Amino acid sequence: MSIRLxxxxxxxxxxxxxxxxxxxxxxxxIEKNEFVGIIGHTGSGKSTLLRLLNGLERATEGSVYYNxxxxxxxxxxMKTLRGKVGLVFQYPEHQLFExxxxxxxxxxxxxxxxxxxxxxxxxxxxxxxxxIGEELIDVSxxxxxxGQKRRVALAGVLAMKPEVLALDEPVAGLDPEGKENIFALxxxxxxERDLTILFVSHSMEDIAEYADRVIVMNQGEIVLDxxxxxxxxxxxxxxxxxxxxxxxxxxxxxxxxxGFAIPGxxxxxxxxxxxxxxxxxxxxxxxx
Amino acid sequence: MIRDITIGQYYAADSPIHRLDARVKIxxxxxxxxSLFTFQDFAGYAAAIxxxxxxxxxxxxxxxxIMRGLKPVLFIxxxxxxxxxxxxxxKEIFAWGVVAVTWEGIRKMIYIxxxxxxxxxxxxxxxxxxxxxxxxAGLERLLRPLKIFRVPVHEVAMMMSIALxxxxxxxxxxxxxxxxxxxxxxxxxxxxxFQRMKSMLPVLVPLFVSAIRRAGELALAMDSRxxxxxxGRTKMYPLRYRGRDIFGYLCCLVYIAALAVTVxxxxx
Numbered sequence: 001m002s003i004r005l006x007x008x009x010x011x012x013x014x015x016x017x018x019x020x021x022x023x024x025x026x027x028x029x030i031e032k033n034e035f036v037g038i039i040g041h042t043g044s045g046k047s048t049l050l051r052l053l054n055g056l057e058r059a060t061e062g063s064v065y066y067n068x069x070x071x072x073x074x075x076x077x078m079k080t081l082r083g084k085v086g087l088v089f090q091y092p093e094h095q096l097f098e099x100x101x102x103x104x105x106x107x108x109x110x111x112x113x114x115x116x117x118x119x120x121x122x123x124x125x126x127x128x129x130x131x132i133g134e135e136l137i138d139v140s141x142x143x144x145x146x147g148q149k150r151r152v153a154l155a156g157v158l159a160m161k162p163e164v165l166a167l168d169e170p171v172a173g174l175d176p177e178g179k180e181n182i183f184a185l186x187x188x189x190x191x192e193r194d195l196t197i198l199f200v201s202h203s204m205e206d207i208a209e210y211a212d213r214v215i216v217m218n219q220g221e222i223v224l225d226x227x228x229x230x231x232x233x234x235x236x237x238x239x240x241x242x243x244x245x246x247x248x249x250x251x252x253x254x255x256x257x258x259g260f261a262i263p264g265x266x267x268x269x270x271x272x273x274x275x276x277x278x279x280x281x282x283x284x285x286x287x288x
Numbered sequence: 289m290i291r292d293i294t295i296g297q298y299y300a301a302d303s304p305i306h307r308l309d310a311r312v313k314i315x316x317x318x319x320x321x322x323s324l325f326t327f328q329d330f331a332g333y334a335a336a337i338x339x340x341x342x343x344x345x346x347x348x349x350x351x352x353x354i355m356r357g358l359k360p361v362l363f364i365x366x367x368x369x370x371x372x373x374x375x376x377x378x379k380e381i382f383a384w385g386v387v388a389v390t391w392e393g394i395r396k397m398i399y400i401x402x403x404x405x406x407x408x409x410x411x412x413x414x415x416x417x418x419x420x421x422x423x424x425a426g427l428e429r430l431l432r433p434l435k436i437f438r439v440p441v442h443e444v445a446m447m448m449s450i451a452l453x454x455x456x457x458x459x460x461x462x463x464x465x466x467x468x469x470x471x472x473x474x475x476x477x478x479x480x481x482f483q484r485m486k487s488m489l490p491v492l493v494p495l496f497v498s499a500i501r502r503a504g505e506l507a508l509a510m511d512s513r514x515x516x517x518x519x520g521r522t523k524m525y526p527l528r529y530r531g532r533d534i535f536g537y538l539c540c541l542v543y544i545a546a547l548a549v550t551v552x553x554x555x556x
Contacts (some may be wrong), residue, residue: 056467079473087471095468097493107490111473142497156472 001067001196001275002162002247003030003053003085008062010048010220017132024220026062030164035190036198037211037228041242044217046200047090048165053198054085083112086162092153096141101132101152104141108160121160126159127152129193130185149176154182158189163188167199171206183210208246208267209233216243248272305347306417309529310426312536317414319540323547324403324410331550333402335467339543340406340413349416358405365401373397420452429527441516449459460498465494481555 010023022045030036030053030281040046051057052064054079064071071081089095098104105123114122127137130151135142141152150170157165158219170186171179187210201207201250207214207228214231216224218241224231232238232245235253245253252266252275262280266272305313344354358365378392415423428445435441466476469490476487479521 051467054471056471079475082473084473087468089458089468089471091470094498095465095490095494097490107469107474108472111475160473 001033002065002156003111003170004028004065004068005052005059006063006065007050008059008064008166010045010052010053010057011060014060023052023059023221026220026222028222028225030196030198032163032196033190033194034196034198035187035210035212036196036219037183037201037207037213038198038200038213038215039204039207039243040217045220046217047168049217050087050168050200053166054087056082056087069265079112080098083108083160084162085164085166086157086160088157088167088170090149090172092156093141093146093149096149096153096156099140100138101127101139101141101144104152105156105159106145112160122159123155128157129158129189130155131181131226147174147181150174150178150182151185154185162195164196164198167197169201170199171201171203179206184238186210204232204244205248208225208249209269216241228267232267233264297415298419299349299353299416301348303346303348303417303520304532305343305413307532308417308536309527309533310418310422311430311527311529312533313414313418314423314426314430317410318539319544320410321407323544324406327547328399332547333399335543335547335550336406337402340378340409341414347417349413354409354412354416357408361404361408365404367395368404369401372474415470420449424449424452425523425525425527440518442521446518454499454502457502461498462491462495465491 005026008023008026008028009021012020012022026049038046038049045175048057053057055064058072066081066084069076071078074129096104098107100122102120105126106119109119109122110116112145124137132148132151132155136148141149144152154170165186167186173181174182183206186197186199189191190197199211211228214224214226214228215222216231216238223241224234224237232249235245235249238245244250246273249267252262252264252272255276256262261282262272262275266275320336320339327333327336344351359512371391373393373396374387376390376393376396378390381389381394382392383389424445427448428441431439431441431445466474470476474487474490476484476491478484479487
């Protein structure tokens with residue numbers, strides 16, 4: 001599995017006076033099993049980028065390749081692509097509509113043309129994966145809690161057996177526990193089911209904690225792309241486009257500036273805490 | 289599709305028409321629409337088109353923009369045009385079975401289609417140049433005399449402005465939900481009429497749920513800001529007639545006078 005974008009432009013309202021370029025000359029390759037975080041300001045083109053990946057929006061210029069095949073070719077099946085690249089919208093729980101949880105989760109696989117048996121099997125499996133117990137499968141989705149609804153909605157996409165999961169702000173509006181649950185689930189899916197995961201986020205902390213690769217977008221362009229430890233070294237450059245580094249990285253950086261011997265690649269809470277403890281122990285040993 | 293509906297859309301610009309008091313625009317639009325039914329000949333249409341053209345040019349709304357408003361009613365325009373073309377008795381040009389094309393038919397087709405188009409265009413130019421808020425404020429003020437008959441004028445105006453305010457939100461929401469369901473493989477285009485109607489269910493249910501949720505939230509927000517209906521409520525921008533508004537009414541009078549002079553006003 002690989003997704004490749006070549007010289008992709010996306011222009012809204014072409015020919016009108018509100019013409020805006022949402023994406024400018026995007027070149028990007030996503031490899032199998034990556035866990036990619038996308039950050040950027042509101043209107044930087046993050047969500048548009050996600051929607052290009054499953055053909056929901058069509059690039060004004062340029063091509064998108066899925067497994068080396070151009071998705072804009074006439075004989076390419078968009079429907080299959082939608083199943084392979086599962087797109088989870090922001091607040092996906094707002095799209096629940098069926099009478100029962102299980103029926104809603106079956107909507108996707110049934111649309112993909114799977115047999116009723118497969119549909120049911122995959123729906124059960126997806127619900128189990130997201131941690132929705134059997135006692136809830138025949139309940140109306142509108143009676144569930146916010147966190148449960150979101151997991152059901154996620155299951156609705158997972159039941160299509162996608163190879164890639166692209167999520168637009170998957171944890172927006174969730175409490176810390178619900179947030180951790182979702183990310184733990186995504187990590188598990190990446191490892192156990194070999195999924196490739198892309199997610200858009202506004203939280204530098206989430207990116208630092210979970211992503212293996214960060215893509216920073218600004219005004220429709222990719223400005224930085226790489227491993228989080230490397231990307232978050234550009235604190236000044238990120239500041240210039242109105243973005244920030246994780247709080248833990250900031251603490252580590254200001255400690256270092258004050259003359260503490262803290263290494264320069266601390267971006268998560270654990271890394272910074274470990275570095276501070278190590279510094280403290282070294283000092284104690286030195287004092288003894 | 290939904291985006292083609294231009295009635296109720298606002299085109300932001302700074303023009304003499306935009307600056308007019310909403311009441312002037314409502315009254316003149318109504319007068320103009322009624323005036324379209326008072327004539328049946330070339331001179332009348334010329335005057336009506338000229339008046340519309342001047343207003344359009346002053347309003348800075350692009351011609352292509354306003355013409356888009358005719359798209360949803362194109363079918364009705366064509367149908368009425370055709371009916372008049374083929375079923376008007378008179379001097380035949382050629383006949384074919386039960387239908388016959390007559391000179392009178394051609395004339396009537398052009399006139400009727402023009403009249404319908406001008407009706408819609410006249411109404412759209414008002415909504416293009418007036419924000420929904422101004423429109424309801426104007427309407428509220430114009431209908432104030434009805435209060436004597438215990439008509440809840442303020443409440444009706446408030447409901448109208450809320451409804452108008454929610455149109456773009458719901459259009460956007462529909463678009464989002466349709467895309468989200470399409471991401472789960474939903475297909476809205478293929479199949480017969482019944483199947484297509486059924487395929488809208490995954491869109492309509494979430495749309496209604498969200499509309500009801502939004503309505504509840506709005507009611508709560510209004511309540512927490514102590515909204516209690518129209519009793520004793522004052523306006524942040526009270527409507528006041530200025531010189532240009534009087535001039536607007538005068539222009540309308542000139543139009544009516546011109547119509548009366550150039551056209552023998554006939555009942556039909």
